[in-house]
Amino acid sequence: MTAPTATDPPTLQAQAQEPVEGNYFVAAYPPFSAWELSQVPSLHEALAEFALATPLGLYIHPPFCQKKCDYCYYLSYIAQPGAVVDRYLDAVAREMALYSEHPGVMGRSVSFAYFGGGTPSTLSSAQARRLGDGLRRALSWDNIEEVTYECAPRSVRREFLETLRAMGVTRVSMGVQSFDNELLRLNGRVHLAEDVSRAYSLIRDVDFGCVNLDLMCGLMGETEEKWIESVHRVIELGPDSVTIYQTEIPHNTQLYRDLKSGVLPAAPISWEIKRARLDTGFRELERAGYTVVSAYNAVKDLRHHRFLYQDCLWRGADMLGLGVASFGYFGGVHFQNEVTLEKYEAAVERGELPTKRAFKLSPHDQMVREFVLQLKLGAVPVAPFRDRLGVDIAREFAEPLRECVLDGWLTVSDEAVRLTPRGLLRVDRLLPRFYDSAFRDVRYN
Ligand SMILES: C[S@@+](CC[C@H](N)C(=O)[O-])C[C@H]1O[C@@H](n2cnc3c(N)ncnc32)[C@H](O)[C@@H]1O
Ligand code: SF4
Known part of the structure; x- marks a missing residue:
């Protein structure tokens, strides 16, 4: 992958849509x-x-x-x-x-x-x-x-x-x-x-x-x-x-x-x-x-x-999140622990897993999760999605891919979906375009 060489021309409209405060980094799909x-x-x-x-x-x-x-x-x-x-x-x-x-x-x-x-x-x-x-x-x-x-x-x-x-x-x-x-x-x-x-x-x-x-x-x-x-x-x-x-x-x-x-x-x-x-x-x-x-x-x-x-993690492995407020992913289920020391320790003391919230991903959610997380690497190869999950990503994400290509954020070929240098610099902003509509209006925490 080559390094980015260009940035977006600033426009008033873009600035208005992009307030300085709030989160940027996407750590999970579906969102917390x-x-x-x-x-x-x-x-x-x-x-x-x-x-x-x-x-x-x-x-x-x-x-x-x-x-x-x-x-x-x-x-x-x-x-x-x-x-x-x-x-x-x-x-x-x-x-x-x-x-x-x-x-x-x-x-x-x-x-x-x-x-x-x-x-x-x-x-x-x-x-x-x-x-x-x-x-x-x-x-x-x-x-x-x-x-x-x-x-x-x-x-x-x-x-x-x-x-x-x-x-x-x-x-x-x-x-x-x-x-x-x-x-x-x-x-x-x-x-x-x-x-x-x-x-x-x-x-x-x-x-x-x-x-x-x-x-x-x-x-x-x-x-x-x-x-x-x-x-x-x-x-x-x-x-x-x-x-x-x-x-x-x-x-x-x-x-x-x-x-x-x-x-x-x-x-x-x-x-x-x-x-x-x-x-x-x-x-x-x-x-x-x-x-x-x-x-x-x-x-x-x-x-x-x-x-x-x-x-x-970005390819679907299991990970146990241990400790207060930790995040984990196991068997296609996202979860987070209790977020105060008191509640966390009390649950463990009772012999219970200290889980505060969870989300069970459908096979389709798991596929979207892997796609959006791997986009952060700059390129998502087509073959593993086709061979392992039976999914043609070009067809599955046809509409958001078309929009992103028109905007100059990425290219699509038979081998891979590849971010352009400008796309890579803003990748976390682009990811919600690939979310299911139920999750697109994203809050991060
Ligand atoms: C848990 S901290 C790493 C270890 C140690 N706590 C530290 O701060 O040096 C993980 C990293 O998150 C990044 N980070 C923390 N807050 C951030 C923020 N508001 N925006 C962007 N990066 C942040 C920092 O680069 C930090 O090194
Ligand atoms: S985890 Fe601690 S040291 Fe690291 S950024 Fe946060 S407050 Fe600072």
Whole structure:
């Protein structure tokens, strides 16, 4: 895939339709607003079936951070006492054990695991081991192929990284966001650029198979110059992969509240400009030898690159979401856990799965889900849909594909539906066009 080279011409109409606030990233289909408590029994039915030969993954959510970033919409608790964290980690291990009693999970081995935040690196080494050991007691990790662990720069310590290595972590992903200290401060980030350099060299000293760094374009106060400087600083470090997110201003963030109360020191950046910055970032990474592999990701060495969590999940694998507010997908059922610590821990304590809402996908929904998620990779090959699901995607999505071709967002051939460079920069905006009409009027949470 080539990097994007052009951005959309700004029009007043487009700006009016694209308010700066709200979510952009599509994480699931059908959207979260369609998931309901009344559908939770369908998860239990799926768990009661012996599993098909599909990979099984885990998403594990340690929801603790040193400080809340202004733009952050994830559930996180700040600076909790050790006893609170320990109790939570035991609840997660108990939740894993509850799953392992179901025929659909029993005896399976875990193919991939993702520790995502919050900030999983705020745990102590003893707590990380306690979590890892607790999870392993319930299911075998002997054949695991990828274990990702998210870190934030200030909480990275050498002995902690060595603990992660001993736990079998193969991929470390660190949230950098920017190398400009003024921008980091303005957006409520706890770390400084010097923390990134220190943490990165510690991570490199310990031998992880893959190191990913996250950047955010369009942070409050960002200029073109500051953005390019951050991209260059990341390139100098030379991580195996770089993820660039376009900054969202979701409604549950401090940034959104500040926007509404008019106290922001700078105007939020438009989506036009964020796309242009993403485009510049991708092109700089390509000039440095990276290859763009999705709407968010560039990798240094395509031959050795795999991101199993994403590849499996976006192609229909099972994944148990463990921990408060976590999302999972199992046997064609989406589900989310209780969203407060109290409710989550109380359910697990009672010996019940802590599921808050679910959605059972029909075979047609599952096909649409795979198509929209794979579009984020820039191209969806026709053959697997035809051979595995008996679906001709060109015919199935004829109308939205025609519209997108006319708008210049993608091309359709006998081999693949392929986004144009301009289409890739805005792919999450295009996805609802492919949704069933019942889900098109999307709310994200
Ligand atoms: C759970 S955080 C990663 C680990 C750690 N908590 C951190 O922030 O460094 C996942 C990533 O989501 C991205 N992110 C968070 N809030 C965002 C927002 N409002 N818009 C775009 N990306 C966001 C950041 O790049 C962040 O690194
Ligand atoms: S962006 Fe990361 S560090 Fe910041 S509050 Fe959210 S989860 Fe915590």
